[in-house]
Amino acid sequence: MTISAQVKQTLASLKGVQATLETFASFEENLKAKTILSRNTQRINHVIRDMEKRLSVLEFEEPQYKGF
Amino acid sequence: MAEWLNILLRSIGIFVLTLILVRLIGKRQTSRLTFFDLITGIVIGVMAAAVSLNLVKDLANGLIALAVWTVFPMLIYVLSIKYKAVRDIVQGKETVLINHGKVLEDKLLEARLTPEDLLSQLRKKNIFNFADVEFAVLEPTGEVSALLKKDKQPVTATTLGINVGQESVPQTVMLDGIIMDEPLTAMGLNRRWLHTELEKVGVAPENVFIGQVDSVGQLYLDLFDDTIQVPKPKIKELTYATMKKCQADCELYALGTKQPEAKKMYEKSSKILSEAIQELEPLLKR
Numbered sequence: 001m002t003i004s005a006q007v008k009q010t011l012a013s014l015k016g017v018q019a020t021l022e023t024f025a026s027f028e029e030n031l032k033a034k035t036i037l038s039r040n041t042q043r044i045n046h047v048i049r050d051m052e053k054r055l056s057v058l059e060f061e062e063p064q065y066k067g068f
Numbered sequence: 069m070a071e072w073l074n075i076l077l078r079s080i081g082i083f084v085l086t087l088i089l090v091r092l093i094g095k096r097q098t099s100r101l102t103f104f105d106l107i108t109g110i111v112i113g114v115m116a117a118a119v120s121l122n123l124v125k126d127l128a129n130g131l132i133a134l135a136v137w138t139v140f141p142m143l144i145y146v147l148s149i150k151y152k153a154v155r156d157i158v159q160g161k162e163t164v165l166i167n168h169g170k171v172l173e174d175k176l177l178e179a180r181l182t183p184e185d186l187l188s189q190l191r192k193k194n195i196f197n198f199a200d201v202e203f204a205v206l207e208p209t210g211e212v213s214a215l216l217k218k219d220k221q222p223v224t225a226t227t228l229g230i231n232v233g234q235e236s237v238p239q240t241v242m243l244d245g246i247i248m249d250e251p252l253t254a255m256g257l258n259r260r261w262l263h264t265e266l267e268k269v270g271v272a273p274e275n276v277f278i279g280q281v282d283s284v285g286q287l288y289l290d291l292f293d294d295t296i297q298v299p300k301p302k303i304k305e306l307t308y309a310t311m312k313k314c315q316a317d318c319e320l321y322a323l324g325t326k327q328p329e330a331k332k333m334y335e336k337s338s339k340i341l342s343e344a345i346q347e348l349e350p351l352l353k354r
Contacts, residue, residue: 003321003324003325006317006321007321010314010317010318010321013310013313013314014314016310017307017310017311017314020303020307021307021348023284023285024284024285024304024351027255027256027283027284027285028236028283028284029236029283030236030283033236033283033351036347036348036351037348037351039347040344040347040348043340043341043343043344044340044341044344046340047318047337047340047341050333050336050337051337053333054330054333054334057330
């Protein structure tokens with residue numbers, strides 16, 4: 001597996017985690033738990049954005065592995 | 069009037085009267101009777117029996133005595149709610165029996181308690197070694213309450229220094245194969261969601277004995293057919309594990325890459341993720 005493929009995999013996992021946390025946050029009625037969940041969703045969102053940027057650089061460098 | 073008829077009428081009358089009088093005294097829990105409550109109860113009972121058996125020749129005398137024994141306790145209870153001094157006299161104060169791990173013999177004598185009594189009361193509280201007790205009091209109801217020494221107390225999350233997540237009450241959404249609509253809507257869910265969840269685990273709604281939804285929307289099931297194994301929801305644990313894996317991946321990429329800015333980005337991501345993991349751990353793992 002090339003690096004870009006690996007990064008893509010990690011990115012997919014992260015997106016999954018983020019989605020699950022968002023679901024939890026929407027279910028949770030305890031305000032404290034809800035804020036913790038949504039705050040960390042934001043954090044992970046941040047990481048996802050950074051990784052996506054890096055991924056586009058990788059794809060630019062290795063155009064043959066472009067796409068999913 | 070025949071004797072038997074007299075007794076019959078008296079008994080019926082006293083039965084109804086006592087029922088009303090006892091209600092008048094008020095609802096005090098029978099399990100927490102003080103000595104005074106006990107005496108009042110016995111006196112009223114004996115008097116009611118005596119009147120109804122025609123042992124008291126004059127009915128009026130019996131009724132007066134009964135009235136006094138209901139009105140006075142009633143008054144005293146009302147007064148004792150208002151004034152602490154009355155409360156202390158009527159209900160008694162608690163007596164400290166063990167303080168700082170030492171048995172106070174004079175207090176024990178005051179409470180007319182033998183050392184055997186104290187030990188047996190402690191044993192009832194699952195304390196077999198009196199040396200484990202830091203503090204014990206004799207309650208007005210005659211029960212002994214004991215506080216264990218700090219190192220003998222059961223561990224809590226606070227003593228272990230663990231951060232635990234908030235847990236809300238799970239809602240019971242299915243009972244006996246019947247969907248309960250009210251708890252479902254209270255969670256902001258509907259029947260279609262439930263059917264989808266049941267389909268996911270491959271269970272027919274008729275087969276569900278109990279179904280509960282926890283605070284993050286995971287469905288826990290118990291089936292009529294106990295041979296079928298229902299997978300327990302593992303989304304929380306899975307999410308936690310995935311987060312850890314992603315963080316490890318980021319670290320790996322940071323080591324692998326030769327570009328300084330990419331390295332920096334991966335390191336930052338790994339740091340953010342580990343912070344998130346730390347914060348979410350109590351929510352996801354426990």
